[in-house]
Amino acid sequence: MAKKKNKALISRRDALKIIGATGVTAVASQLLMSGPLSAEAIQGIARETGASGEHEWHMGIDLDKCIGCRYCLRACQAVNDVPDDEMRWNIGFPERTEGGTDFFMTRPCLHCQEAPCVKVCPVGATWVREDGIVAMDYDRCIGCRYCEVACPYDVRRFNWKQPEPPEVKKNPYQPMWGEAEVERRPRGVVEKCTFCVHRIDRGLEFGLTPGVDPQATPACVVICPVNARVFGDANDPESPISKFLEEHETFRLREDFGTEPKVHYVRPAKEEA
Amino acid sequence: MAVIKAPLSRPKSPPLALWLATLMAMIVVGGVGMYQTLANGLQVTNLSDRVPWGLWITHDLSAIGLGAGAFTLSAVIYLFRIKRFEPVARIAVFVGFLGYTSAMLALAMDIGRPDRFWHPLVFWNVHSVLWEITWCVVLYSTVLVIEVLPILFESKYFARWPKLANLSHKLHKLTPVMAVLGMALSLLHQSSLGATYGVLSGRAIWFKPSMPVMFILSAVAGGVSLTLLVTMILSKLQGKELIDKWLRRDMARLAAFALLAYLYLKIWDWAATNYYSHAPGVTNALERLQATTPYTRSFWGLEVILCGFIPAIILLNRPFRRRHGILMTGLALIVFGVIINRWNVTLSGLVVPPHWSPGVLGNAVAASYVPSWTEVAVSTGVLGYALLAFTLGARYLPLFPKKAEDGGD
Numbered sequence: 001m002a003k004k005k006n007k008a009l010i011s012r013r014d015a016l017k018i019i020g021a022t023g024v025t026a027v028a029s030q031l032l033m034s035g036p037l038s039a040e041a042i043q044g045i046a047r048e049t050g051a052s053g054e055h056e057w058h059m060g061i062d063l064d065k066c067i068g069c070r071y072c073l074r075a076c077q078a079v080n081d082v083p084d085d086e087m088r089w090n091i092g093f094p095e096r097t098e099g100g101t102d103f104f105m106t107r108p109c110l111h112c113q114e115a116p117c118v119k120v121c122p123v124g125a126t127w128v129r130e131d132g133i134v135a136m137d138y139d140r141c142i143g144c145r146y147c148e149v150a151c152p153y154d155v156r157r158f159n160w161k162q163p164e165p166p167e168v169k170k171n172p173y174q175p176m177w178g179e180a181e182v183e184r185r186p187r188g189v190v191e192k193c194t195f196c197v198h199r200i201d202r203g204l205e206f207g208l209t210p211g212v213d214p215q216a217t218p219a220c221v222v223i224c225p226v227n228a229r230v231f232g233d234a235n236d237p238e239s240p241i242s243k244f245l246e247e248h249e250t251f252r253l254r255e256d257f258g259t260e261p262k263v264h265y266v267r268p269a270k271e272e273a
Numbered sequence: 274m275a276v277i278k279a280p281l282s283r284p285k286s287p288p289l290a291l292w293l294a295t296l297m298a299m300i301v302v303g304g305v306g307m308y309q310t311l312a313n314g315l316q317v318t319n320l321s322d323r324v325p326w327g328l329w330i331t332h333d334l335s336a337i338g339l340g341a342g343a344f345t346l347s348a349v350i351y352l353f354r355i356k357r358f359e360p361v362a363r364i365a366v367f368v369g370f371l372g373y374t375s376a377m378l379a380l381a382m383d384i385g386r387p388d389r390f391w392h393p394l395v396f397w398n399v400h401s402v403l404w405e406i407t408w409c410v411v412l413y414s415t416v417l418v419i420e421v422l423p424i425l426f427e428s429k430y431f432a433r434w435p436k437l438a439n440l441s442h443k444l445h446k447l448t449p450v451m452a453v454l455g456m457a458l459s460l461l462h463q464s465s466l467g468a469t470y471g472v473l474s475g476r477a478i479w480f481k482p483s484m485p486v487m488f489i490l491s492a493v494a495g496g497v498s499l500t501l502l503v504t505m506i507l508s509k510l511q512g513k514e515l516i517d518k519w520l521r522r523d524m525a526r527l528a529a530f531a532l533l534a535y536l537y538l539k540i541w542d543w544a545a546t547n548y549y550s551h552a553p554g555v556t557n558a559l560e561r562l563q564a565t566t567p568y569t570r571s572f573w574g575l576e577v578i579l580c581g582f583i584p585a586i587i588l589l590n591r592p593f594r595r596r597h598g599i600l601m602t603g604l605a606l607i608v609f610g611v612i613i614n615r616w617n618v619t620l621s622g623l624v625v626p627p628h629w630s631p632g633v634l635g636n637a638v639a640a641s642y643v644p645s646w647t648e649v650a651v652s653t654g655v656l657g658y659a660l661l662a663f664t665l666g667a668r669y670l671p672l673f674p675k676k677a678e679d680g681g682d
Contacts, residue, residue: 063631086322093634093635094634095630095631095632095633095634095635096632096633096634097631097632097633098632098633103632105630105631105632105635107629107630116473116474116475119400119401119472120400120401120402120403120472120473121398121401121403122392122393122398122401122403122404122406122407123389123392123393123396123397123398123404124396124397124398124401125392125396140389140392140396141385141386141389142384142385142386142389142390142392142393143315143384143385143386143389144383144384144385144403145325145326145385146401146403146469148322148325149325149326149473149476149622149623150473150475150476151475152473152474152475152476152626152627152629153475153629154322154323154626154629156322157322158315158322158325158385159314159385160314160315160316160318160320161313161314161315161316162314187314187385188314188315188384188385188386189385189386190385251631253629253630253631254475254627254628254629256554257474257475257627258474259474259475265631267631
């Protein structure tokens with residue numbers, strides 16, 4: 001009796017083996033051809049963003065020129081629709097140098113070329129585009145917040161609660177400082193300064209020059225009343241940022257981290273030796 | 274000696290009823306917390322953009338770390354063929370299974386988009402340690418299920434389906450393969466959990482290559498300790514020794530050696546990065562940690578002395594080890610030490626964020642964090658789940674081999 005049972009089982013086992021092998025092959029080939037094992041998916045993170053390596057966007061912030069008016073913070077909040085001050089992408093606060101000179105420190109996302117946040121994201125929801133911008137995919141983010149932990153510059157913001165629709169929660173900075181140009185982000189994902197990438201991509205389509213034409217330039221740069229913020233393509237020697245870098249002695253925040261930021265600062269006031 | 278057939282005690286025993294009621298209460302509290310979290314988002318926590326990880330991450334890391342007894346003992350038994358450890362194979366695997374499922378429960382609450390939990394499996398970023406951890410944990414949990422199923426199918430409740438017993442027998446034959454797989458996967462992700470912190474170049478306190486090694490060593494010590502501790506607790510409750518005296522001794526020594534290796538590395542790590550060297554970022558961060566937080570004191574007082582040297586002495590000293598109460602205290606201290614360590618590591622790196630402003634005023638303040646009641650509630654619920662599953666398992670599943678061959682059916 002036991003033998004009979006075994007025989008029946010063996011044939012069933014064979015059948016299962018065949019089905020299993022077919023299934024595994026199908027799944028494996030699917031994974032290799034177009035799924036997560038395909039060459040495209042593993043490199044990752046190359047997305048159809050329209051960005052090319054032709055440009056490399058950098059920003060300059062002249063702390064010596066800055067008057068601390070906070071216009072850049074407000075324009076950012078209006079254009080990127082960040083109604084909540086605690087969620088600011090572009091932050092600013094009064095500061096003092098070691099020599100005792102007061103100045104106003106502002107900081108957008110630094111769009112590091114070797115961005116720690118990009119390296120750690122388990123799903124590739126954030127990546128360095130061909131043009132150097134560190135982009136976010138809100139539809140892919142799982143909200144684990146490892147990028148927030150990894151970023152040494154406190155750049156990233158998590159949506160702790162469901163954003164209310166604009167008609168319920170008015171953005172206090174609209175329309176005075178600009179109109180919303182992007183949607184509010186859903187609950188549970190991380191967001192951050194984008195260098196107003198929507199302006200750059202759209203501007204290029206229309207033949208504009210980011211950094212020169214205001215419609216194609218980040219809102220914080222456009223609104224600055226004293227031109228303390230400069231933007232442009234570092235690959236173009238005629239761009240405002242290339243000239244800025246040539247004319248000023250600049251530094252980047254905590255270069256010792258090896259993050260290669262794309263935001264360059266000019267020191268506030270020459271300190272008397 | 275007469276063989277006591279009833280697994281734990283009689284169903285109507287008041288202490289058990291009281292215990293089950295407590296566990297149910299914990300689960301209800303957890304359910305309320307989970308509902309709050311899912312309905313309102315993570316604003317119900319006290320986490321912030323400065324301290325984005327807290328109690329739940331500690332819970333995950335501790336549960337996975339303390340589940341390491343499963344892979345350690347499986348490897349010892351089936352890979353190194355030290356067969357005398359076999360009596361604890363099942364309890365170790367069962368505890369590991371509960372640890373990993375607890376971690377996944379807590380993690381599901383902790384991520385902002387639980388509906389996208391599957392994303393790391395489909396969208397790959399091979400440069401992320403967290404991606405590797407996700408894959409390893411998913412695969413290893415599968416291994417644990419395969420290892421746990423035979424225990425379930427061999428229980429008397431499945432006796433009416435002989436096919437399941439047959440399947441269980443086949444799965445059991447896979448055990449050596451599973452042990453190899455389990456060890457490989459565990460060596461990867463148990464270490465990577467430390468690397469999660471160790472690879473972040475912007476965080477001076479964390480950024481060191483010893484992180485992954487310390488995590489796996491402490492996990493081995495904690496996992497083996499927890500396995501032995503629950504075995505001894507069950508022995509007490511059932512009024513009989515579930516494992517032999519010499520096996521208890523061998524497990525205690527295994528845990529103690531892992532603990533010593535961990536302590537050795539921990540002390541050298543401190544000496545190399547603090548005492549014998551001066552890296553400005555590290556020194557600055559540690560000075561702020563000492564000045565503004567309790568984490569320096571808890572490192573030395575709790576991690577190193579109370580949960581390190583003291584249990585090491587207890588476990589290695591024969592007179593101490595032979596006293597059940599003292600041995601169990603030592604084991605509990607090691608388990609507690611793993612939890613404290615995961616909390617300290619997470620929080621100490623976060624509460625003293627790096628200085629990035631070129632001035633002297635900005636971001637000098639240390640962030641702080643105390644879990645909200647919702648966070649505590651969810652953690653309580655997850656713990657309640659693990660304890661309930663363990664209680665039921667201990668009562669109804671054949672977690673230990675029948676000791677006396679002659680006393681059997």
